[in-house]
Amino acid sequence: MADIDVLVTGGRLYLDGEIFEASLCVSDGVITHVTTTPGTLSADETVELDGELVLPGLVDGHVHFREPGYEQKEGAASGTAAAAAGGVTTVVEMPNTTPPVLDREGFREKRELFESKSHVDFALFGAITAENLDTGAIAALAEEGATAFKTFMATSFGPLLMDDKGELYRAFEEVAETGRPIYIHAEDQEYLTEFTRRANELGEDLDAFFASRPPVVERTAIADVIEIVRETGAETVVAHVTTAEGLEMIAKARAEGLPIRSEVTSYHLRVDESRLRDVGTRGIGTPPVRTAANREALWQHFENDQVDLLGSDHAPHTLDEKDREPLAVAPGMPQLETALGALLDAVHAGRTTLPAVVRRYAERPARVHGLYPRKGTLQVGADADFVVVDPEREWTVDATAFESEGKYSPFDGWQFTGMPVEVYQRGRKIAEELETLNEPGDGTWVH
Numbered sequence: 001m002a003d004i005d006v007l008v009t010g011g012r013l014y015l016d017g018e019i020f021e022a023s024l025c026v027s028d029g030v031i032t033h034v035t036t037t038p039g040t041l042s043a044d045e046t047v048e049l050d051g052e053l054v055l056p057g058l059v060d061g062h063v064h065f066r067e068p069g070y071e072q073k074e075g076a077a078s079g080t081a082a083a084a085a086g087g088v089t090t091v092v093e094m095p096n097t098t099p100p101v102l103d104r105e106g107f108r109e110k111r112e113l114f115e116s117k118s119h120v121d122f123a124l125f126g127a128i129t130a131e132n133l134d135t136g137a138i139a140a141l142a143e144e145g146a147t148a149f150k151t152f153m154a155t156s157f158g159p160l161l162m163d164d165k166g167e168l169y170r171a172f173e174e175v176a177e178t179g180r181p182i183y184i185h186a187e188d189q190e191y192l193t194e195f196t197r198r199a200n201e202l203g204e205d206l207d208a209f210f211a212s213r214p215p216v217v218e219r220t221a222i223a224d225v226i227e228i229v230r231e232t233g234a235e236t237v238v239a240h241v242t243t244a245e246g247l248e249m250i251a252k253a254r255a256e257g258l259p260i261r262s263e264v265t266s267y268h269l270r271v272d273e274s275r276l277r278d279v280g281t282r283g284i285g286t287p288p289v290r291t292a293a294n295r296e297a298l299w300q301h302f303e304n305d306q307v308d309l310l311g312s313d314h315a316p317h318t319l320d321e322k323d324r325e326p327l328a329v330a331p332g333m334p335q336l337e338t339a340l341g342a343l344l345d346a347v348h349a350g351r352t353t354l355p356a357v358v359r360r361y362a363e364r365p366a367r368v369h370g371l372y373p374r375k376g377t378l379q380v381g382a383d384a385d386f387v388v389v390d391p392e393r394e395w396t397v398d399a400t401a402f403e404s405e406g407k408y409s410p411f412d413g414w415q416f417t418g419m420p421v422e423v424y425q426r427g428r429k430i431a432e433e434l435e436t437l438n439e440p441g442d443g444t445w446v447h
């Protein structure tokens with residue numbers, strides 16, 4: 001009998017902010033040693049690398065897989081296959097499905113569905129609306145294993161609007177008692193209604209979309225959220241922050257000691273208004289991408305550590321729902337198969353560093369969702385989820401080849417340098433060269 005199950009040698013490992021040549025030993029799906037002298041160990045299987053990077057499997061704390069209720073957009077199997085292909089070995093799935101995840105039963109149903117269909121390990125959000133406030137459902141969802149909650153201050157997609165600030169305040173009070181975090185879609189519904197009314201006059205012009213959700217819609221919502229966090233103490237993540245000012249407000253509040261964090265998407269870091277004009281309505285997501293100058297400022301804040309988390313906000317809709325006039329488009333798009341590539345490409349271009357990416361797209365999301373150190377790290381004792389990355393590999397995004405049901409992308413045709421070439425989950429290879437190899441149901445529930 002061999003000493004261990006899998007030995008990964010010849011790679012450069014990312015461990016706690018450092019990158020160094022080392023071997024990884026895996027037994028029973030768990031990392032048992034990280035060593036620079038693997039010489040005497042025998043393994044059932046050896047993964048021989050040639051200087052590639054070995055990163056922790058990514059932990060994406062913000063994905064929408066649409067099941068149950070909207071299987072025409074995406075499914076638990078196709079969405080998690082997209083995750084595997086993109087190097088994301090743990091996903092936390094959003095609750096704006098139909099029915100939404102509002103109570104114990106809804107949570108169990110979704111858990112069972114994903115247990116039978118998921119390609120990667122998964123955790124689940126609980127939802128908060130006026131319907132389940134004050135009913136005991138929020139505490140019950142936390143008990144069931146929801147790693148976080150989600151609510152929407154403004155219409156985006158799905159049945160979860162919470163546009164009454166009194167109710168929002170009560171939601172944060174209830175969540176604070178669970179000790180779990182709340183993710184919030186921060187746009188102000190009253191301003192959104194006003195600006196949408198004005199934007200209607202722009203008709204089919206893409207500008208109608210930008211005009212309907214100007215930066216003030218986000219900034220005012222974030223200002224409200226900060227005050228609610230100050231009063232309630234609820235652990236909070238402002239999802240997909242798009243404005244530099246929004247990031248600054250959150251970073252300042254955090255520096256004052258408030259338990260608030262910002263999440264930014266790879267989409268908002270790489271795409272801006274000018275690109276959206278080329279892509280058209282298929283590239284619409286909310287809140288909007290902004291100006292090139294704002295995008296530049298997002299990167300500066302990323303480097304100054306005023307961006308706490310990365311998430312993909314993978315959120316496919318059908319092409320029929322995307323090819324409409326701007327104000328009628330369903331917002332969101334597939335992101336999982338381009339997120340890491342877009343970030344590696346930014347690392348290659350000298351925009352940021354690999355540790356900065358891994359901290360925000362693996363370690364910190366794992367911590368926020370209570371999954372660390374089982375997930376998000378290559379420390380001994382962690383699940384052996386890792387991504388082999390070739391940082392010099394050039395590839396061209398081809399959305400028609402996506403594992404996701406959504407075969408379109410604002411990155412379609414882009415050339416990236418840096419590719420997740422192999423993906424392992426608990427010591428088993430689950431994807432290679434952007435193709436998923438394992439079976440639905442191989443993923444397990446984590447919480």
Ligand code: NCD
Nearest residue numbers: 064156157285286315331332
């Ligand atoms: C998301 C969706 O479609 O579920 N869409 C989006 O544009 N971001 C909802 C959301 O996260 O706002």
Ligand code: ZN
Nearest residue numbers: 156185239286
């Ligand atoms: Zn959102």
